[in-house]
Amino acid sequence: MTKYLMGMAAGIAVGLIIVAIMKWRTGKFTSVAAKAEYLSQRRARMLPAITVIFLSQQAAFFSTLGTHDDRPVTAVKISAWLLLSIVILAALATKGFWLERREVRDLIDDENTRANRNDAMRWGFLGSMAAAIVVYALTMFQVEISARDAVHIVMTVGIPAALIRWGLLERRAHRSA
Amino acid sequence: MPERLANGLKERRTELGLTQAELAEKVGVTRKTVNTVENGVFTPSATLAIKLAQALGLSVEQLFWIER
Numbered sequence: 277m278t279k280y281l282m283g284m285a286a287g288i289a290v291g292l293i294i295v296a297i298m299k300w301r302t303g304k305f306t307s308v309a310a311k312a313e314y315l316s317q318r319r320a321r322m323l324p325a326i327t328v329i330f331l332s333q334q335a336a337f338f339s340t341l342g343t344h345d346d347r348p349v350t351a352v353k354i355s356a357w358l359l360l361s362i363v364i365l366a367a368l369a370t371k372g373f374w375l376e377r378r379e380v381r382d383l384i385d386d387e388n389t390r391a392n393r394n395d396a397m398r399w400g401f402l403g404s405m406a407a408a409i410v411v412y413a414l415t416m417f418q419v420e421i422s423a424r425d426a427v428h429i430v431m432t433v434g435i436p437a438a439l440i441r442w443g444l445l446e447r448r449a450h451r452s453a
Numbered sequence: 454m455p456e457r458l459a460n461g462l463k464e465r466r467t468e469l470g471l472t473q474a475e476l477a478e479k480v481g482v483t484r485k486t487v488n489t490v491e492n493g494v495f496t497p498s499a500t501l502a503i504k505l506a507q508a509l510g511l512s513v514e515q516l517f518w519i520e521r
Contacts, residue, residue: 309478316483388486388495449489 282352287359295375312383315373319384320450323443327436330364333357334432364435368397368442392445400438407433459520462491465509480504 305311337354366372371385385393407430411421421429466476473491477484480501489495490505497505506513 309474309483312483313474313485316485383481383483386482386486387498387501388482388489391495446485449485449494 282348282355284355284359286352287356290356291359291363299375308377308379308383311376312380315376315380316384316389316446317450319372320443320446323439323446326364327439327443330357330360330439331432331436333360337428337432361431361435364439368393368400368438388449389446392442392449395445396438396442399441400434403437404430404434457493457520458496458517459493460490460517461511462487462505462509462516465511465516466491469509476505476508479508 305314333353333356337357371381373381373384376384408426411426411429415421466473471479473487474484477487480487481504482501486495486497486501487505490497490501502513502517506516509516
């Protein structure tokens with residue numbers, strides 16, 4: 277349990293550092309619209325990067341799939357992955373940019389962004405369901421998959437599906453001038 | 454033949470000498486949303502269509518029409 281808490285703490289620390297850097301870099305904007313535009317463009321650029329980070333964290337899990345690897349380093353990696361999953365899901369479900377002012381958050385989450393986010397959530401849901409069906413079908417052929425592994429696999433497909441879709445839509449929206 | 458919502462947003466905006474960012478600020482959305490509406494990538498809600506028409510001094514029917 278302590279190993280998992282260490283992973284969580286490491287994840288929170290990294291997250292706080294990233295937030296501090298973001299706040300420092302966006303402090304130069306005086307207009308709400310300019311700041312919202314900057315953050316919106318940066319989000320479009322960051323979404324593919326977050327997907328890559330998320331998927332690279334999966335290496336720790338998939339390399340130990342079916343084994344009983346209880347080394348602290350693996351526990352820390354899996355905890356960090358879990359924390360990142362929670363943060364990503366929260367960002368997908370809400371406006372994100374939680375530490376920004378309300379008017380900036382409202383503007384960043386305008387009509388087009390909400391439509392893109394909803395479409396991304398739809399893709400995430402469909403990806404998750406497709407993965408769940410595959411996992412279920414595999415168990416019909418005597419493949420042993422624990423509940424924990426099944427959840428991990430479903431999340432591994434669902435979250436990146438939503439992130440990639442959102443990223444593509446946001447980039448297209450910024451680009452199509 | 455599928456129907457699509459066409460608009461004269463870009464022409465009217467340019468006529469008034471407004472940038473996408475300025476129009477976006479007038480209607481309370483980001484420049485990205487104005488950009489996607491202009492390019493037909495995104496179909497705006499009735500609320501946003503009315504706001505855009507008001508900001509550009511036109512009726513919604515003058516600004517948006519259905520293309521077949």
